[in-house]
Amino acid sequence: MSKLVIERLASQFGDRILETSDFRGDDSARVAADAWLEVAKFLKSECGMNQFTDMTAVDYPEREPEEPRFEVVLCVRSTSTNQRVRLKTRVEDGKTLPTLIPVWAGADWGEREIFDMFGIRFEGHPDLRRILLYEEFEGHPLRKDYPIEKTQPLIAYRDTTAHVAKLPPFGADEGQPFGRIQWQERLKGRDQQVSPAIAVQTGQRQALSQTSAGGSAAGTEE
Amino acid sequence: MEPIEDELSEEGALELPSEPMRLNMGPSHPAMHGTIRMVLDLDGETIQNVDIQPGYLHRGFEKSCERGTWQQVFPYADRLNYVSPMLNNNGFAWAVEKLLGIKIPERGEYYRVILGELARICDHLTCNGASAMELGAFTPFLWMLKLRDFIWDILEEETGARMTHSFARIGGMAKPPTSNLERNVLELIPKFEAQLIECEKTVLRNRIFLDRMEKVGILTQARAIELGVTGVMLRSTGVDYDVRKAHPYSVYDRFDFDVPVGHDGDNYDRFLCRMEEMRQSLRIIKQALQQIPKDGPVSVDDVRVMLPEKPKVYSTIEGTIAHFKLVMEGIKVPAGEVYSFSEAGNGELGFFIVSDGSGTPYRVRCRPPCWFNLNAAHEMIRGGMIADIIPTFGSVNMIGGECDR
Numbered sequence: 367m368s369k370l371v372i373e374r375l376a377s378q379f380g381d382r383i384l385e386t387s388d389f390r391g392d393d394s395a396r397v398a399a400d401a402w403l404e405v406a407k408f409l410k411s412e413c414g415m416n417q418f419t420d421m422t423a424v425d426y427p428e429r430e431p432e433e434p435r436f437e438v439v440l441c442v443r444s445t446s447t448n449q450r451v452r453l454k455t456r457v458e459d460g461k462t463l464p465t466l467i468p469v470w471a472g473a474d475w476g477e478r479e480i481f482d483m484f485g486i487r488f489e490g491h492p493d494l495r496r497i498l499l500y501e502e503f504e505g506h507p508l509r510k511d512y513p514i515e516k517t518q519p520l521i522a523y524r525d526t527t528a529h530v531a532k533l534p535p536f537g538a539d540e541g542q543p544f545g546r547i548q549w550q551e552r553l554k555g556r557d558q559q560v561s562p563a564i565a566v567q568t569g570q571r572q573a574l575s576q577t578s579a580g581g582s583a584a585g586t587e588e
Numbered sequence: 589m590e591p592i593e594d595e596l597s598e599e600g601a602l603e604l605p606s607e608p609m610r611l612n613m614g615p616s617h618p619a620m621h622g623t624i625r626m627v628l629d630l631d632g633e634t635i636q637n638v639d640i641q642p643g644y645l646h647r648g649f650e651k652s653c654e655r656g657t658w659q660q661v662f663p664y665a666d667r668l669n670y671v672s673p674m675l676n677n678n679g680f681a682w683a684v685e686k687l688l689g690i691k692i693p694e695r696g697e698y699y700r701v702i703l704g705e706l707a708r709i710c711d712h713l714t715c716n717g718a719s720a721m722e723l724g725a726f727t728p729f730l731w732m733l734k735l736r737d738f739i740w741d742i743l744e745e746e747t748g749a750r751m752t753h754s755f756a757r758i759g760g761m762a763k764p765p766t767s768n769l770e771r772n773v774l775e776l777i778p779k780f781e782a783q784l785i786e787c788e789k790t791v792l793r794n795r796i797f798l799d800r801m802e803k804v805g806i807l808t809q810a811r812a813i814e815l816g817v818t819g820v821m822l823r824s825t826g827v828d829y830d831v832r833k834a835h836p837y838s839v840y841d842r843f844d845f846d847v848p849v850g851h852d853g854d855n856y857d858r859f860l861c862r863m864e865e866m867r868q869s870l871r872i873i874k875q876a877l878q879q880i881p882k883d884g885p886v887s888v889d890d891v892r893v894m895l896p897e898k899p900k901v902y903s904t905i906e907g908t909i910a911h912f913k914l915v916m917e918g919i920k921v922p923a924g925e926v927y928s929f930s931e932a933g934n935g936e937l938g939f940f941i942v943s944d945g946s947g948t949p950y951r952v953r954c955r956p957p958c959w960f961n962l963n964a965a966h967e968m969i970r971g972g973m974i975a976d977i978i979p980t981f982g983s984v985n986m987i988g989g990e991c992d993r
Contacts, residue, residue, distance in 0.1 A: 389925070392927055419952075422940055497643060
């Protein structure tokens with residue numbers, strides 16, 4: 367359906383359209399990075415793709431060093447002809463792309479999210495800040511080399527419960543602990559999450575009466 | 589009252605601060621549902637500039653999807669738009685099926701449509717109810733939530749959960765419809781329609797409600813299209829773009845329903861559009877209940893995609909192996925990338941998915957409709973009054989889980 371648009375792009379831009387595809391009916395074209403803005407303008411003014419739909423990126427680190435690592439993907443639609451086109455380009459780590467805000471204003475938050483998640487900069491973007499994550503966040507989480515287990519809490523997690531006072535009538539070792547679940551400890555058998563009564567039975571914990579400091583007092587003293 | 593003498597300057601004029609005042613609204617504000625922060629620059633009560641800062645509910649949906657199997661995305665998808673989880677379930681299932689190149693049996697498609705439209709009604713009920721409640725109309729809010737509860741009862745009977753169903757599967761549905769579905773829905777519909785009229789009566793001619801909604805939070809058609817706004821927000825500006833009509837997917841081309849549009853793009857139009865869409869959803873559900881095949885499978889019969897039935901798993905070696913491979917390795921989705929879209933509660937819910945041929949998604953991009961709708965809210969809020977943020981933001985229907993992912 368939108369094949370004509372792709373053909374028109376190919377005839378207009380020639381070898382700067384590097385690749386076209388209609389896999390599963392999605393018509394898409396990959397353009398050279400330096401033609402990104404030009405093709406986008408052409409799509410809007412000449413092909414009637416006036417509705418911005420989506421903008422995202424995909425990280426292919428294994429393509430390096432022959433090919434650029436990131437692929438930026440843009441989806442647009444025409445309200446008059448109902449056609450949809452996907453435009454892609456590849457960009458190296460550290461290189462920039464021109465912003466598409468002058469063409470479609472909706473690209474604003476799309477580009478900010480790509481910058482936040484992948485670290486791709488857009489030249490000419492008036493306000494390129496992190497949008498989903500906080501300013502202090504280091505790295506870009508949707509890159510494939512960002513480990514999924516990594517945490518960057520702004521306020522350190524409590525890892526011990528010793529300094530947290532539980533108010534009477536609760537003793538220091540009653541109820542759930544305030545700290546994070548220590549999965550490593552749990553695997554080693556030192557489970558903090560079982561109820562005190564069971565823990566005493568299984569020997570993971572001393573009974574209140576046997577503790578030298580006197581369980582409930584230890585919590586509230588501090 | 590004592591005269592303010594100290595504040596007077598030499599000429600006798602009162603020195604008033606002339607710089608705009610900066611005010612933080614949210615993230616913990618009763619009207620900023622979904623935890624969002626707005627930084628406002630105020631000139632008196634007029635908003636000169638606004639910076640909307642989402643992200644407080646970011647859980648890393650897209651990253652989390654990259655470490656499980658395709659099937660394991662469904663519980664995450666539930667928690668995107670938690671007001672209409674069935675629509676997210678369906679949207680993701682359609683996306684993966686598009687990449688797989690399979691069609692599920694008709695009965696399954698109809699079942700998805702019925703549950704999805706019920707979820708859409710829940711979404712609109714919540715949004716309109718909350719909008720009305722924030723303007724002081726508490727009664728319609730309670731009525732609408734009561735109606736939503738009736739729908740949740742139906743959904744609970746069908747799927748086993750009230751909110752986070754995880755009921756769709758790649759290649760079909762988890763279970764066929766229960767025998768009570770038709771009766772339950774048909775019993776609810778007249779009750780629902782009567783109650784909806786009651787709700788409308790309480791607000792639509794109410795002076796306070798009208799003053800706060802009419803000509804407030806206006807979005808122009810041209811800007812809406814350019815900003816990528818979809819769903820009710822786009823339709824309220826007069827564009828008749830509904831994915832169900834414009835690009836009929838599933839079995840939506842077989843139903844007779846209308847797409848309500850507004851013409852001002854203000855809060856009132858959005859409220860009315862949502863009200864009318866609920867009725868249109870009921871029309872779709874009624875037709876779907878008539879057309880749905882009474883028996884037959886709801887899922888594809890392909891052990892590479894769907895888990896085999898339990899008796900087969902326990903009694904045949906083929907069943908056991910198929911089950912093991914699907915659970916341990918996941919569905920082998922062919923390498924490639926597709927963008928699939930459907931009409932969710934707030935607009936076009938798109939999934940751009942990339943597979944590398946293994947059992948794990950390489951990339952799952954969710955195009956949340958609220959994301960771009962919320963971007964457009966800058967223009968609706970700017971220049972207005974501080975108090976108008978509340979109805980305007982309410983009618984954007986931003987869902988934190990979906991927007992921040």
